[in-house]
Amino acid sequence: MRGVAIACVAVFVGCQSTADPPLAPPADGRGTRSTHHVASPSTDPIATPPTDPIAASTVLAADPASIARGRAAFDRLECARCHTHEGASVEASRDCAGCHRAIHEGTYTREGVTTEMATDFRAHVHHLVEVPRLDHLDGWLSREWVTRFLLAPHDVRPALEETMPALPMSEDVAVDLAAFLVPSAAREPERSIADDDAAIERGRAHAERLGCPSCHGFGTLWATPADGPALAPDLAHARVRLQRDAIVGFLLDPSAARPGTAMPRLVLDETTAREIAAFLVHAPLEEPAPMAPFARLPPLTRDVTFEEIEERVLRRSCWHCHADESLAYGDGGPGNTGGFGFAPREVDLSSYTHVMSGALDREGQHVSLFREIDGEPALLRVLLARHDEVRGVIDPDVRGMPLGLPPLDAEQIQLIESWIAQGRPR
Numbered sequence: 001m002r003g004v005a006i007a008c009v010a011v012f013v014g015c016q017s018t019a020d021p022p023l024a025p026p027a028d029g030r031g032t033r034s035t036h037h038v039a040s041p042s043t044d045p046i047a048t049p050p051t052d053p054i055a056a057s058t059v060l061a062a063d064p065a066s067i068a069r070g071r072a073a074f075d076r077l078e079c080a081r082c083h084t085h086e087g088a089s090v091e092a093s094r095d096c097a098g099c100h101r102a103i104h105e106g107t108y109t110r111e112g113v114t115t116e117m118a119t120d121f122r123a124h125v126h127h128l129v130e131v132p133r134l135d136h137l138d139g140w141l142s143r144e145w146v147t148r149f150l151l152a153p154h155d156v157r158p159a160l161e162e163t164m165p166a167l168p169m170s171e172d173v174a175v176d177l178a179a180f181l182v183p184s185a186a187r188e189p190e191r192s193i194a195d196d197d198a199a200i201e202r203g204r205a206h207a208e209r210l211g212c213p214s215c216h217g218f219g220t221l222w223a224t225p226a227d228g229p230a231l232a233p234d235l236a237h238a239r240v241r242l243q244r245d246a247i248v249g250f251l252l253d254p255s256a257a258r259p260g261t262a263m264p265r266l267v268l269d270e271t272t273a274r275e276i277a278a279f280l281v282h283a284p285l286e287e288p289a290p291m292a293p294f295a296r297l298p299p300l301t302r303d304v305t306f307e308e309i310e311e312r313v314l315r316r317s318c319w320h321c322h323a324d325e326s327l328a329y330g331d332g333g334p335g336n337t338g339g340f341g342f343a344p345r346e347v348d349l350s351s352y353t354h355v356m357s358g359a360l361d362r363e364g365q366h367v368s369l370f371r372e373i374d375g376e377p378a379l380l381r382v383l384l385a386r387h388d389e390v391r392g393v394i395d396p397d398v399r400g401m402p403l404g405l406p407p408l409d410a411e412q413i414q415l416i417e418s419w420i421a422q423g424r425p426r
Ligand code: HEC
Pocket: 001, 073, 074, 077, 078, 079, 080, 081, 082, 083, 131, 132, 133, 134, 146, 150, 154, 155, 156, 157, 158, 160, 162, 163, 164, 165, 167, 177, 181, 340, 404
């Protein structure tokens, strides 16, 4: 998602030090210092409480019982509906990314779907086509980073419009999932990654000469290229996200290090790779400028009908997760009949009658979609909450909609707001 950086602020602050934070707990057994603080206002690593349970649980090889629980959670929370993983599969009718990819590749077939319909589908499906694979993460991603990311996802790939949604999970479940994805002990931090200014500067020169900025953003140093590959991460996260010891080998031969990777092999020798690694891990980064809050447009004075809401918003962005189950393989989607670990909320946005008939709240009580939350009708509140989320402002009581997808634009929100203000005509 483009321009989303606030959630990473904590990553930038405190990452300008030249010393590698230890990944192994200090010998005095006080637990390890955290390399980053996703939700903590503290910028002083020393001030971190000595026994941070996530950091402490993510240094050693994972406990087999935790890996097994993580495997089960991976199935229960249906991670494979979006992500490929060698150990998990999902029915074709529930495979969000698999079906969307098949539509793009022209291999989607279903009884009653004509060639014209398939062409139409392809023109309408934009999201959940490219999603990072979750295999071969062991020895690559930091287990601590994965745990914190699952609990408070932030944007990693600015060129990818989708983000990882915040799914309903406790800290224990996040620890288990990360143990399943990254079971081995953390590698030693790469001691031979130089941190002197001269090496960092040479690394920057190599990286620019080799064309890394044509695919990657790098915090405030390089803007994400508009036409770069969607799956290329912003390199500012590499220093906390990756096991540092794996970086040099990956740069020398990406597909040997991570089979199936979309990162091309560039011609470079080991000294060059080390200097680039020094640049990636130690280049000073500035805090990104905060994003401006979302600006609402004044309500429309003309009449707005439900048909227009349906066509311009609900069908386009909501329907797949809030479907009529009788039309969608018996699955009303995660926002209706439940899924991704969410309980059924019975929010069916597929017709006027269903929108008017309300939903269940998190306690299972029947409620209206137009009840007030923080002074706004619920339907509008969730759309505004998505704008807050991309600015890094997360409200645990209100999940932004559309879940994990780009927020609606100002005109779409104006349309919904005007329709509600006009008494929600048919
Ligand atoms: C609705 C689709 C969706 C579901 C369901 C989903 N994810 Fe994701 N996930 C994404 C997207 C999109 C990204 C990439 C986000 C980015 O790069 O900013 C992502 C990123 C990740 C990453 C980071 C991988 C990397 O290489 O950066 C991990 C780890 C992850 N997801 C784990 C999970 C787990 C575990 C589950 C199940 C509990 C899960 N995801 C469910 C969409 C999903």
